[in-house]
Amino acid sequence: MDRSINFLEEHVIFRETFRRFIAREAADHYSSWESAGMVPREIWKKFGDSGYLVPWADETYGGNGADFLYSVIIAEEIARSGFGSLFIAMHNDIVAPYIASYGTEEQKMRWLPRCTSGDAILAVAMTEPETGSDLASMRTRAVKNGDSWVLNGQKTFISNGLISDIIVVAAKTGTGDTPLHKSMSLFVVERDAPGFSRNGPIKKIGLHAQDTAELFFDDCIIPSENLLGMEGMGFIYLMQKLQQERLVCAMGAQAAAERCLEITLDYVKERSAFGKKLSRFQNTQFVLAETAAEIAVGRSFTDDLIKNHMAGKDVTQETSMAKLWVCEMLKRVTDRCLQLFGGYGYCAEYPISRFYADARIQTIYAGTSEIMKLIISKGLGL
Ligand SMILES: Cc1cc2nc3c(=O)[nH]c(=O)nc-3n(C[C@H](O)[C@H](O)[C@H](O)COP(=O)(O)OP(=O)(O)OC[C@H]3O[C@@H](n4cnc5c(N)ncnc54)[C@H](O)[C@@H]3O)c2cc1C
Numbered sequence: 174m175d176r177s178i179n180f181l182e183e184h185v186i187f188r189e190t191f192r193r194f195i196a197r198e199a200a201d202h203y204s205s206w207e208s209a210g211m212v213p214r215e216i217w218k219k220f221g222d223s224g225y226l227v228p229w230a231d232e233t234y235g236g237n238g239a240d241f242l243y244s245v246i247i248a249e250e251i252a253r254s255g256f257g258s259l260f261i262a263m264h265n266d267i268v269a270p271y272i273a274s275y276g277t278e279e280q281k282m283r284w285l286p287r288c289t290s291g292d293a294i295l296a297v298a299m300t301e302p303e304t305g306s307d308l309a310s311m312r313t314r315a316v317k318n319g320d321s322w323v324l325n326g327q328k329t330f331i332s333n334g335l336i337s338d339i340i341v342v343a344a345k346t347g348t349g350d351t352p353l354h355k356s357m358s359l360f361v362v363e364r365d366a367p368g369f370s371r372n373g374p375i376k377k378i379g380l381h382a383q384d385t386a387e388l389f390f391d392d393c394i395i396p397s398e399n400l401l402g403m404e405g406m407g408f409i410y411l412m413q414k415l416q417q418e419r420l421v422c423a424m425g426a427q428a429a430a431e432r433c434l435e436i437t438l439d440y441v442k443e444r445s446a447f448g449k450k451l452s453r454f455q456n457t458q459f460v461l462a463e464t465a466a467e468i469a470v471g472r473s474f475t476d477d478l479i480k481n482h483m484a485g486k487d488v489t490q491e492t493s494m495a496k497l498w499v500c501e502m503l504k505r506v507t508d509r510c511l512q513l514f515g516g517y518g519y520c521a522e523y524p525i526s527r528f529y530a531d532a533r534i535q536t537i538y539a540g541t542s543e544i545m546k547l548i549i550s551k552g553l554g555l
Pocket of ligand 1 (some may be wrong): 296298299300303304306307330331332333377380385537538539540542547
């Protein structure tokens with residue numbers, strides 16, 4: 174279906190070039206990355222050298238000042254490729270914006286050029302073993318001590334957890350009587366911070382090459398110049414960035430669903446049973462017709478939000494709806510498509526199996542579907 178977004182010729186060329194780059198750099202190696210449980214550092218450097226990391230950053234920080242459509246293309250093409258463990262979109266459009274928006278000039282000069290070049294990989298650490306959805310209950314605490322902060326606590330499920338060099342960590346800084354929304358601050362923890370250690374990768378049912386790890390802060394010393402933004406503003410900063418975070422999730426899920434439909438259409442036209450192609454069974458036609466209709470709805474909604482987001486509109490509610498609906502839709506789509514592959518759909522050799530396994534996390538991370546429903550219902554005044 175035609176897209177309502179006005180991609181310029183330069184965007185179209187960028188998409189083709191990027192698609193070829195992914196195929197060249199990832200296709201032959203991805204299985205070995207899955208076995209290793211992580212994507213190697215060299216590939217991040219290749220992304221950086223080719224201008225694919227934080228492309229929107231100002232040239233002063235090594236970026237290209239690219240518009241958001243380049244981020245859209247990168248997120249969509251990685252999702253389409255099925256190499257979803259490449260957590261480039263998180264680095265580019267979820268974590269780097271914290272530094273760009275809330276960092277001082279000195280902090281931006283210190284960190285962003287390394288993020289655009291691929292010399293530093295980003296992560297964001299909010300979730301803890303005892304609390305994920307209920308962020309306000311986090312226990313990790315930072316206490317000021319002269320010119321430093323002393324951080325104690327533990328984070329879990331952190332994407333890029335082992336490989337990351339720069340980690341935006343949320344911690345409590347308020348005292349007992351500080352209002353909840355003013356009791357959290359964001360800190361940048363760097364790779365070699367004293368008292369910082371990690372464990373992983375955590376074994377998962379999908380995203381096998383995405384390193385997900387536990388982080389430990391044991392009297393971890395953070396220089397005061399690594400406080401990001403203002404003390405006590407962490408919770409508000411996190412809320413301010415949710416619109417883009419949820420949109421990025423929906424964009425990836427939408428592109429993955431479209432690719433699943435494409436590969437399934439190819440498959441059912443090739444495979445025969447009972448003397449005819451699978452595509453000739455009415456069940457196949459109806460299942461794929463329903464799938465195509467849902468994908469078309471998701472596409473219109475997602476593109477509309479991309480345009481509104483680029484126009485600077487507040488679509489926080491709508492992006493929560495997109496995160497909810499498109500990610501749930503992807504789960505349905507991967508399940509139905511895998512079914513049409515029969516036993517082959519269950520085999521690792523067939524990309525549909527990877528799409529299926531990788532899709533399962535989409536309704537959990539970056540706010541579960543239930544949390545999206547809570548937010549949407551609050552917006553309805555309930
Ligand atoms: C692969 C992977 C990568 C991740 N990457 C990161 C990362 O980079 N950084 C990071 O900080 N975190 C990350 N996470 C953590 C992720 O964001 C959390 O797992 C998620 O927010 C849910 O938190 P939880 O696991 O503690 O589940 P819980 O909060 O314990 O929720 C369990 C269940 O209860 C439901 N529930 C909770 N509260 C309510 C409620 N009020 N009403 C109704 N239902 C409710 C939830 O929807 C869910 O179904 C990642 C997780 C995974 C698995």
